[in-house]
Amino acid sequence: MSLKKIIAQIRKNRNFLVTAHVSLEGDALGSELAFYHLVKKLGKNAVVVNEDGLPYGYDFLPHADKIVKYKDNLKNINFDCFVAVDCSDLKRTGEVWRLNKCRKPVINIDHHISNDHFGTYNWIVPHASSACELVYRLYKAMKVPLDPESALCLYTGILCDTGSFRYTNTSAFTHKIAADLLRYNIKPLEIYKNVFGNYPLSDVKLIAKILSNIQTDPKGKLVWFEAGKELLKKYKKIYADLSDQVLTFGRQVKGVEVVVLFKENLGPKSEVHVNFRSEGKVDVNEIAKTFVGGGHRAASGCTIPGRLEEIKKKVLRKIEEKL
Amino acid sequence: MSLKKIIAQIRKNRNFLVTAHVSLEGDALGSELAFYHLVKKLGKNAVVVNEDGLPYGYDFLPHADKIVKYKDNLKNINFDCFVAVDCSDLKRTGEVWRLNKCRKPVINIDHHISNDHFGTYNWIVPHASSACELVYRLYKAMKVPLDPESALCLYTGILCDTGSFRYTNTSAFTHKIAADLLRYNIKPLEIYKNVFGNYPLSDVKLIAKILSNIQTDPKGKLVWFEAGKELLKKYKKIYADLSDQVLTFGRQVKGVEVVVLFKENLGPKSEVHVNFRSEGKVDVNEIAKTFVGGGHRAASGCTIPGRLEEIKKKVLRKIEEKL
Helix, strand or coil, rough: CCCHHHHHHHHHHHHEEEEECEHHHHHHHHHHHHHHHHHHEEECCCEECCCCCCCCCCCCCHHHHHHHCCCCCCCCCCCCEEEEECCCHHHHHHHHHHCCCCCEEEEECCCCCCCCCCCEEEECCCCCCCHHHHHHHHHCCCCCCCCCHCCCCCCCCHHHHCCCCCCCCCHHHHHHHHHHHCCCCCCCCHHHHHCCEEHHHHHHHHHHHHCCCCECCCCEEEEEEEHHHHHHHCCCCCCCCCHHHHHHHHHHHHCEEEEEEEEEECCCCEEEEEEEEEECCCCCHHHHCCCCCCCCCCCEEEEECCHHHHHHHHHHHHHHHHC | CCHHHHHHHHHHHEEEEEEHHHHHHHHHHHHHHHHHHHHHHHHCCEEEEEECCCCCCCCCCCCHHHHHEEECCCCCCCEEEEEEEEECCCCHHHHHHHHHCCCEEEEECCCCCCCCCCCEEEEEEEEEEHHHHHHHHHHHHHHCCHHHHHHHHHHHHHHHHCCCCCCCCCCHHHHHHHHHHHCCCCCCCCCHHHHCCCCCCHHHHHHHHHCCCEEECCCCEEEEEEEHHHHHCCCCCCCCCHHHHHHHHHHHHHHEEEEEEEHHHHHHHHCEEEEEECCCCCCCHHHHHHHCCCEECEEEEEEEEEEHHHHHHHHHHHHCCCC
16 A cells, blocks of 8 residues: 555655645645654654745745745755655656755655656545645554644645635545644634735735636636736736636636636746636546646646737637537 | 423424524525424424525525415414524514414524523524534434435535634534535535525626725725626626625735725615625724614624715725724
């Protein structure tokens, strides 16, 4: 059993490099920090390295201040086991995988069905709600007691990846875990506000502007939004990842099957980030894959080089074929 | 113990009239219908009577089609026990309490701290997340097995009253119940969509338009939205109560203290419905009361005769005094 092999590796090694995917969000952060905390509780050493810095709103997470950015001076980094959580492939770590020059064993803990088993030791559970659900199981299997810090990390990841216990990945087991975690001084509303709120006014205005330009196909099965360069530049500070809120807003349209958000890259590159959500009928992982992206059946994304108008046409046509 | 006395009354009687509060929402509906289902499973008779008809989006609830409106012909109604769930006082049933002319015993099951113990038998648990949490406990205490119908009613009420497991009333026990209910073919996303989404496109567009005109005071502590007559008329079908979604959107602004929504009356009367939400510092119940309205410290409302622009000025000035 893969969980047993992973536990053996954790017990065997002393120094861990822990990472998660680029575009850090609640589950990536929660699972890497909960893993870090687990290793520390075992009296071992660990360092968390990410391609990006901490995204806006997540500084409440325990150990968030200890995250090291890949670009920082990492010459003297020393580890004997490389751990990737919530990554479907090694490239999802950004450049962080390059730190494993000496080809140390790689632990791969993930819940993406598209995971390519890049690890030396792989533990992939596609029906799990989140990577945090798996790290929770790790605590239990290793009999490492939970505490307020680990519970806060794990709860946050589950909250984010289940959209507050409402997405189809939410199971009875997910709620059982939440019930267990709530025994450790978890304040759901505070965490919810940290993660899904507390945005600068300019961000909230930007979201409202994007929403007000909601577009649909004639049947109302396909809903899309766009955030062009000009709009994004007009509102200077963009801390928050707006995608989730915009997509969620579109999902409340009666009869909708797929919601898409097109976001122009603000950098010099002419490219568009595309996020997909499906209500179940259409496999948006398949659609993202045709544009060299990926994700899950119900939530996926990709980045497509080119101009917004052309990309929009291409992507929407692809979805309409499946509707 | 009050729960035991209530169980004794349920066992003793044969015919039940079940009701909940006016302005029906998920927990009122879920708890009254789950209670109805329980009584039916015990081989007894019950009728559900409400002041209002079924609100938009709730026709998925089992037995929703059996709800009788108070105004319908109720001459031959026959019961030996009157049951009110989720009502802090008898007047919250609207006119329904008038049906108890023969002063049959009244069962009062509620979770509002303000409950005035109007029943012959009262079971009030202020720390419970919802009335549905209490009806769930009733099933367990009476050893009436749950089934997909009862689970669907109970889950819906808990979902609504906890705002999808995020409000401060969410406890470990709430999640334990959810874990149990999910064993009965509950589909969280579907229910969530029924309750919090599934709006006609025109409604969603209307909400987006209202949001896009977000306004704030210079400090960003006071956020307000307005829905003028013209805007409301342009989007013909208004099924949904938009207020909650609009106010929730405003609450995500960092540092906000009070959010207000001004909605012009669509009828011939020149008046404006005003809804308030407070993050804690300002008592919006006090503010609503100065305009002959009311509610709670953190959520209130009122209806003010006059024209939108003048009312806006008056109300905003009143709030600014308190900030």
